[in-house]
Amino acid sequence: MTPDNKPKNWFSALAHPGKFMRWSRYFIWPLIILTAISFAIGLWFALFNSPPDYQMGETVRIMYIHVPNAWLSQMVYSIMAISAIGSLVWRHPLADVAMKAAAPLGAAFTAMALFTGSLWGRPAWGTYWEWDGRMTSTLVLFLIYLGLIALWNTFSDQSKGARIIAVFTLVGAINIPIIKFSVDWWNGLHQPSIIKADGLSMPAELYTPLLIMTLAFTLLFFTLHLINMRTEVLRRRANSLERQHVIASSGGASTSLDVTNTDLDNKGGDND
Amino acid sequence: MIEFEAGIIFIIASYVGVALVLSLLIGWVWLNSNKQKARLVDLEKRGIHRRSKKNNPDKTEQTL
Amino acid sequence: MRVFLIVRIFMIVIGRDLQLAIKNGGTTVTLLIFYLSIGVIMPIAIGPDKEMLAGLAPAIIWVGALLSTLLGLDRLFVSDHEDGTLLSLHHANISMASIALAKIIAHWLITALPLILITPLLAIMLFMEMPVFLATMSALLLGTPALTALGAIGAAVAVTLKRGGVVAPILILPLAIPVLIFGVSAANNFAANMVSSSATLFLAALSLLTIAFSPFAISLALKAAQE
Numbered sequence: 001m002t003p004d005n006k007p008k009n010w011f012s013a014l015a016h017p018g019k020f021m022r023w024s025r026y027f028i029w030p031l032i033i034l035t036a037i038s039f040a041i042g043l044w045f046a047l048f049n050s051p052p053d054y055q056m057g058e059t060v061r062i063m064y065i066h067v068p069n070a071w072l073s074q075m076v077y078s079i080m081a082i083s084a085i086g087s088l089v090w091r092h093p094l095a096d097v098a099m100k101a102a103a104p105l106g107a108a109f110t111a112m113a114l115f116t117g118s119l120w121g122r123p124a125w126g127t128y129w130e131w132d133g134r135m136t137s138t139l140v141l142f143l144i145y146l147g148l149i150a151l152w153n154t155f156s157d158q159s160k161g162a163r164i165i166a167v168f169t170l171v172g173a174i175n176i177p178i179i180k181f182s183v184d185w186w187n188g189l190h191q192p193s194i195i196k197a198d199g200l201s202m203p204a205e206l207y208t209p210l211l212i213m214t215l216a217f218t219l220l221f222f223t224l225h226l227i228n229m230r231t232e233v234l235r236r237r238a239n240s241l242e243r244q245h246v247i248a249s250s251g252g253a254s255t256s257l258d259v260t261n262t263d264l265d266n267k268g269g270d271n272d
Numbered sequence: 273m274i275e276f277e278a279g280i281i282f283i284i285a286s287y288v289g290v291a292l293v294l295s296l297l298i299g300w301v302w303l304n305s306n307k308q309k310a311r312l313v314d315l316e317k318r319g320i321h322r323r324s325k326k327n328n329p330d331k332t333e334q335t336l
Numbered sequence: 337m338r339v340f341l342i343v344r345i346f347m348i349v350i351g352r353d354l355q356l357a358i359k360n361g362g363t364t365v366t367l368l369i370f371y372l373s374i375g376v377i378m379p380i381a382i383g384p385d386k387e388m389l390a391g392l393a394p395a396i397i398w399v400g401a402l403l404s405t406l407l408g409l410d411r412l413f414v415s416d417h418e419d420g421t422l423l424s425l426h427h428a429n430i431s432m433a434s435i436a437l438a439k440i441i442a443h444w445l446i447t448a449l450p451l452i453l454i455t456p457l458l459a460i461m462l463f464m465e466m467p468v469f470l471a472t473m474s475a476l477l478l479g480t481p482a483l484t485a486l487g488a489i490g491a492a493v494a495v496t497l498k499r500g501g502v503v504a505p506i507l508i509l510p511l512a513i514p515v516l517i518f519g520v521s522a523a524n525n526f527a528a529n530m531v532s533s534s535a536t537l538f539l540a541a542l543s544l545l546t547i548a549f550s551p552f553a554i555s556l557a558l559k560a561a562q563e
Contacts (some may be wrong), residue, residue: 047287057279058279058280058283059279059281059282059283061287061289062282062283062286063285065287069290094276104297104300105297108293108294108297110292112289112290112293112294114311115286115289115290115293116289116290119282119285119286119289120282120286122282122329123278123279123282124279138293220294224298224301226298227301227302227305228301228304228305230305231301231304231305232313234305234309234312235308235311237312238308238311238312238315239314241315242315245315245318255285
């Protein structure tokens with residue numbers, strides 16, 4: 001993308017990496033503050049201002065951190081899948097960046113979902129783990145996240161790799177509906193969906209902390225994702241500058257290289 | 273108030289664990305960001321600029 | 337007329353892969369030895385209890401089939417990528433997806449079919465009874481196409497990577513887990529009820545779905561790799 005490209009519509013205008021860097025910085029601190037406030041309110045509700053559950057007792061408080069993480073693990077993957085489509089169909093450079101920035105976050109949320117779920121299962125239902133449909137497919141989701149992170153680390157050509165990784169992200173996306181519906185297909189420890197068509201099957205006092213904590217975690221994801229995306233854009237910039245410098249200083253290579261936003265073979269660039 | 277019962281250890285463990293993982297995650301995101309900014313500052317010092325900057329010497333790089 | 341052209345090129349691709357496999361017979365033999373070794377190692381590790389082994393046998397065979405499939409993925413695309421065959425296949429008269437399907441079929445014939453044919457040997461080592469054995473054989477026939485198709489996706493994704501042979505199995509393992517679950521379940525249920533269970537249907541569905549969709553994913557990945 002040369003600086004002379006006029007954006008064709010508002011979408012390209014927003015999504016040009018340089019412009020993205022300029023407008024996104026104004027969102028960071030507001031997001032951080034909103035996230036902190038939501039967590040403060042959510043934790044107050046979750047730990048102090050809500051009653052224990054009729055059946056589960058105090059352990060229901062684990063639900064307030066388990067469900068947000070579980071929900072986020074799927075939502076983050078969905079965002080990655082949509083970015084993957086953007087990467088494959090429109091070759092959008094920011095789509096690649098969004099995909100890569102989301103993967104470690106999604107992996108962390110999935111790991112926390114598995115961890116809190118296990119600790120919730122032991123006191124509430126007697127077992128740390130069960131190979132039922134939802135737990136197994138969530139574990140599979142975690143492995144897919146790890147595989148994607150490994151792929152990002154293995155490709156030296158990040159823009160070519162991004163397309164291939166996008167294909168794999170979409171292949172793995174089949175797992176998301178499996179997670180959602182596995183609760184209905186297999187009978188295991190998980191109860192069927194809490195939100196049914198005819199309304200909530202959970203009392204309002206328990207629903208409030210759940211909702212606020214879910215909001216808090218979601219805001220946390222958006223904050224971290226935005227920062228990570230900006231970091232990734234900076235990393236690509238640094239890599240291409242280093243590459244340009246190496247070529248120029250080794251003398252004889254053409255100086256008319258357009259290396260503004262592509263990230264070709266890293267020679268001494270950092271590729272974590 | 274929270275009453276003490278057998279499940280309390282699991283509740284504490286899960287909240288502490290999540291807090292730990294979240295701090296590690298936030299820490300990594302923040303450190304990674306600083307690392308890349310430092311690289312760009314370093315490149316700037318060594319006099320390597322973006323081509324667009326050469327064309328627009330007045331335009332400053334706005335990053336957080 | 338175009339249909340005949342497609343079928344002809346299809347057959348040529350399959351035929352070429354088969355010929356190459358027969359010439360380099362060593363790789364298939366290695367996979368077979370690996371598969372047999374699993375059948376040897378598991379009883380040694382688990383212990384000589386015949387009933388336990390017989391009960392675990394479908395699972396052991398399925399794990400063996402999965403691991404052997406993963407092992408054999410390396411030769412699916414890498415050598416073609418290295419000698420430029422993939423590049424010329426891109427310019428063939430039929431779509432890359434059709435070529436991918438041809439390669440999947442060829443790979444199943446070269447890798448999965450020999451495994452299935454020597455499964456009787458494992459059945460003996462694991463003290464399988466006839467109904468369970470027959471059920472496992474049919475489950476393998478139904479399910480190994482899914483393993484091959486998924487494996488091919490992993491191989492395509494990893495084709496440009498230097499240590500791609502190690503990365504592809506890691507990518508495929510999570511996706512192959514449902515096949516494993518339904519495969520073992522189908523083998524056990526069929527033997528118990530003598531009637532196909534829902535697991536068998538799921539297994540067949542997985543194979544059909546993966547065979548139908550993997551060629552497109554593979555062609556996308558290979559095209560991206562070729563840029």
